[in-house]
Amino acid sequence: MENFNSVVNALADCVTIVEREGAKIVRIAHDKAYAEVALHGAHVLSFKPTDQEDVIWLSEKADFSPEKAIRGGIPVCWPWFGRVAAPAHGFARTSEWYVVEHRENEEGVIVCLGLDESDETRAVWPNSFEARLYVEVSEKLKVTLEVTNTDDKEWKFSGALHTYFNVADIRETVTTGMGAEYVDSLQDGKICQGGAELQLTDTVDRVYTQPEELISIRDPKNERTIEVRNSGDNSAVIWNPWAEGAQGMGDMADNGYETMLCVESTLHANSIEEGKVLQPEESYQLITEISVK
Ligand code: TA6
Numbered sequence: 573m574e575n576f577n578s579v580v581n582a583l584a585d586c587v588t589i590v591e592r593e594g595a596k597i598v599r600i601a602h603d604k605a606y607a608e609v610a611l612h613g614a615h616v617l618s619f620k621p622t623d624q625e626d627v628i629w630l631s632e633k634a635d636f637s638p639e640k641a642i643r644g645g646i647p648v649c650w651p652w653f654g655r656v657a658a659p660a661h662g663f664a665r666t667s668e669w670y671v672v673e674h675r676e677n678e679e680g681v682i683v684c685l686g687l688d689e690s691d692e693t694r695a696v697w698p699n700s701f702e703a704r705l706y707v708e709v710s711e712k713l714k715v716t717l718e719v720t721n722t723d724d725k726e727w728k729f730s731g732a733l734h735t736y737f738n739v740a741d742i743r744e745t746v747t748t749g750m751g752a753e754y755v756d757s758l759q760d761g762k763i764c765q766g767g768a769e770l771q772l773t774d775t776v777d778r779v780y781t782q783p784e785e786l787i788s789i790r791d792p793k794n795e796r797t798i799e800v801r802n803s804g805d806n807s808a809v810i811w812n813p814w815a816e817g818a819q820g821m822g823d824m825a826d827n828g829y830e831t832m833l834c835v836e837s838t839l840h841a842n843s844i845e846e847g848k849v850l851q852p853e854e855s856y857q858l859i860t861e862i863s864v865k
Contacts, residue, residue: 585682587674592851593654595636598671600681600709607681607709612636613665614685614705616646619713624793624864629738631834633823641665643823644832646860648705648717650699650731656843664703667697679826680710689722699727712863728847731810732838733860735800740793742812742830746771749788749800750808750835751782770807772833775814779840783808787835797865802837804858807837816831 581589582835586602589611597617600607608617620626630644641647643662649661659666669685675681687703700723708714715733735859747770756762757777770776787808789798802808811834813821818829837860841847852858 583671583674584681586676587683589671598685599684600707600789601679602676602709604683604710605675607699607707607713607806609683609707610636610642610749611644611669611671611684611706613642613667613683614648614687614707615642615665615705616713616715617642617644619709619862620714621711621864624696624796625740626738627798627862627864629736631736631824631828633822633825633828638668639666640823643821644736646715646736647734648731649734649836650703650717650719651701651729652817652844652847653665653730653732655842656730656841657696659696660793661734663693664731666691670704673682680708682706682708686815698721699725701727702745712861714859714861718855719850719859721850721852726849727853728841728844728849729856730839730841730844730847731858732836732840733735734804734809734834734838735862737789737798737833737835739789739791739831739833742772742833744792745789745833747787747833747835749784749787750780751784752809754778754810755780761776770810772812772814775812775817777808777811779838780808781806781809785817789833789835799863799865800835800837801861802859804856805837805839807838807840809838809840810834811836 581830596611598609619654647665650663650664672684672686672795674683702720803804
């Protein structure tokens, strides 16, 4: 994915800011892996360990306009997950973040992006905060969303690192480790019990409430298993819109669903009032760690 318009700024040997369709993107080109992170939404767009297919799926029809959420990658859903308030999945994914710092060594690169409260964020969520997204690129990808309450009152939040994984063929992809119990968003939140393995034949939109420490995505046609370790979460959301859903989305090709699977590190809440409480000066981390076997 190197169709950039221009290089804006070289921050270090392997960290460059480039521009695509008007969006600024941090490009990390290290011996261990290649990665891209858009400042729009602090959105990881690509993670490609050397000699591997991209682990992250990005829609060929993704819209990088400032008011839009990018389809694919790792959307940062915060300060809420889902449609419990507007905009859907919070404002972090449609806000412009800035580079706080970056470091590199032989093992990899770490880039930290920041978002702080502003008049725009206060207009939709009247709280003071500091958000940092640490993107650590090495043989693995570790993404940490750290939020701090800089207000003088408590506030509540939920969120997700809503990763779209790139798979060769969704029908042959087998997921394990998500746990048995799930809340089915397609059946009005009905609580269901699933099997140990999940292989899709239709749309799913589920909140798995007891995920194991390791969630594995077996992708036989790419001859690999993607391993996902989450922390700070209380559930793993699994989503694929399938054919009808993809057709209904302007920013996904009709067959886009065939090569993607969302497995999300989610701190889920049914409303903002039921969200996680953060006291003044407290911080919270939501993490996803992704590797390939
Ligand atoms: O995480 C699953 C989900 O909440 C689904 O319900 C689905 O709508 C998806 O996220 C995408 O949401 P978006 O707002 O990006 O279209």
